[in-house]
Amino acid sequence: MATVSHVILKQQKKDDGTYNVKIRITHNRKSSYIATTHYVDSSSLDKNYQLKKRNNFIYDEVMLDVLRIRKMFSGIGNSINNYTAKELAKKAEDLLAGRNLDQINFFDYGYKVIRDFKSSGKPSYENMEVGLRRLEAFIGSRELNFSDITSNLLRRFEEWLRQQPSLVSKKKEVTISSAGVKLYIGNIQRIFNIAKDELNDEDRGIIRIANNPFSKYRLPKYNAPSKYALSREQIRAITECRFDINCMGKLIARDVFIMSFLLVGMNTADLYHLLPESHGRFNYERRKTSAKRADKAFFSVRIEPELLPYMERYKDLLGDRAFNFFTRYASHDQFNHKLNSHIKAVGNMIGVPEINMYFARRSWATIARNECGVSMDDIAFCLNHKSGHNITDVYVARDWEIVDRANRKVIDYVFGTNVK
Known part of the structure; x- marks a missing residue:
């Protein structure tokens, strides 16, 4: 003290x-x-x-x-x-x-902004609220004025965030990534700027919020992804996105994107029709190419622990299929259309407005090759592409361990405990 x-x-x-x-x-x-x-x-x-x-x-x-x-x-x-x-x-x-006697509580103003955004139907209020609650947990109370927010406080807040468990994993040792930090503090900056726009009047010389902590503090940077693939920071940031329970379409789009990634880029049609697991694996024929191939594009992928919470959340209680998406959407075409519509809101939150559901598959392949050292041949096998060796394919049994090892490498790289 x-x-x-x-x-x-x-x-x-x-x-x-x-x-x-x-x-x-x-x-x-x-x-x-x-x-x-x-x-x-x-x-x-x-x-x-x-x-x-x-x-x-x-x-x-x-x-x-x-x-x-x-x-x-x-x-x-x-x-x-x-x-x-x-x-x-x-x-x-x-x-x-006698300066700065007109103190304005940051939390009171921030929650007012969130209420206004919510009542006007602006979806970004969910992440603003998560960012504000993170700051409240860091401060330990709601006693924080705008004048109290300094660049030093923001740096301490960033350090604290990096020590907090990520929403990506239930493991405490998995902490918030740079993209997550940027998401949270970026929303604090947004509230701060909204307040300055509303409460300050430079033309009349009325400056109720004089400080600007973001002039000295810089939001963390992370490596930009390729045009059609996301970085691990952006994939982790997707799991950090929060939506109101009334925004069920966006919630499902966020979850299905991660589910697809965890299942080696499984597309939405296959997720929609997927049958229940068998001995810890999902076995299916890829609908996009099954009619064109002698092997019916059969594929098998091991269920990794990171997928289990999603399996429980979307479980088909009757056991007819792996997931209950078929009870929510009339067809896999409607399922895919709705997902691609709602995933845009997620993309806007992480700075990738052009995102679609196919980014999960492209991102898995890009990370497997560029970050995990998986060979191009093995990536083609993992994506269930036709090898081009028609005669050899007849005699050589498929080794699904190749898929499992590659997928484990990718998941560890993106969601592992050593990610900073």
């Missing part, structure tokens, strides 16, 4: 024999000083260079200022740890000078 006291710096004696009374702010073992308007000579000081208390109106005035500063610091609460001593001294100086 920061401490506030008055002090005389005896090495700063003026030529006329007086000393300026300073207020010292000490925080995290560092100190910063505020010069007051008061000057005293040695007659007002004791032998330890402290202000005499008796019959000393300057002592009374300085102590009133000290008490005002202490009260302000107490109101900041736990978030005071996000400040440096110098930043606290600046806040105290502004208080004593």
Whole structure:
């Protein structure tokens, strides 16, 4: 906790024999000083260079200022740890000078923006709310004014986010990626900018929010994906996207995209018609090419642990198919059309507005080749492409372990515990 006291710096004696009374702010073992308007000579000081208390109106005035500063610091609460001593001294100086007295609570304003967005049907309010709740958890309360948000606080918030469990995995050691950090803090920046646009009037000289912490703080960057494939950060960011329960179409599109990726890019028609698992695997004939191939484009993929929560969420309770999508959509064409429509909202949130469901398949193949070292022949096998070796295909039995090993490599790369 920061401490506030008055002090005389005896090495700063003026030529006329007086000393300026300073207020010292000490925080995290560092100190910063505020010069007051008061000057005293040695007659007002004791032998330890402290202000005499008796019959000393300057002592009374300085102590009133000290008490005002202490009260302000107490109101900041736990978030005071996000400040440096110098930043606290600046806040105290502004208080004593009568600046920034019109304090606006960031959470009160932020939740008002979210309510307005929700009532007007703007879907982006869900992620704004998740970002705001993450910030609230970091601060430990809703006691946060706009003037409290500094570049230092944002950097500390980023450090804290990177230590939090990701929504991608139930494993605590899997933490939020750079894309997730950008998603959360980007929404905080959006609320901040909305407030400045509404509350500041530069033409009339009315500036209720004077600070701009984002001028010094930069959102994290991550590697851009190829045109038709996503990076692992963007795939992880998809799992971080949050929607209201009333936006079921977007929720399903988000989940099906990840399910497709976890199943080596299985397309939506095959997911729609997929039969229940058999001995920990999904076996099916790829509908797109089954009629054109002697092997009916048969394919088998092992069910990985990351898929299990989705299997439970969309389980067909009658057991006729693996998933209940056929009870929600009249045909696989309608299923595919709705998914591609709703996945656009997800794409906008992660900065890829041109996304469609086929990106899951392309992303799996791109990551397998470029990041996991899977050979092009094995990738073709994993994607169930015709090999071109017609005679050889007749005699060589397919080794589905090739698919399983490659898929495990890709999943570990994207969702593994060492992802930063």
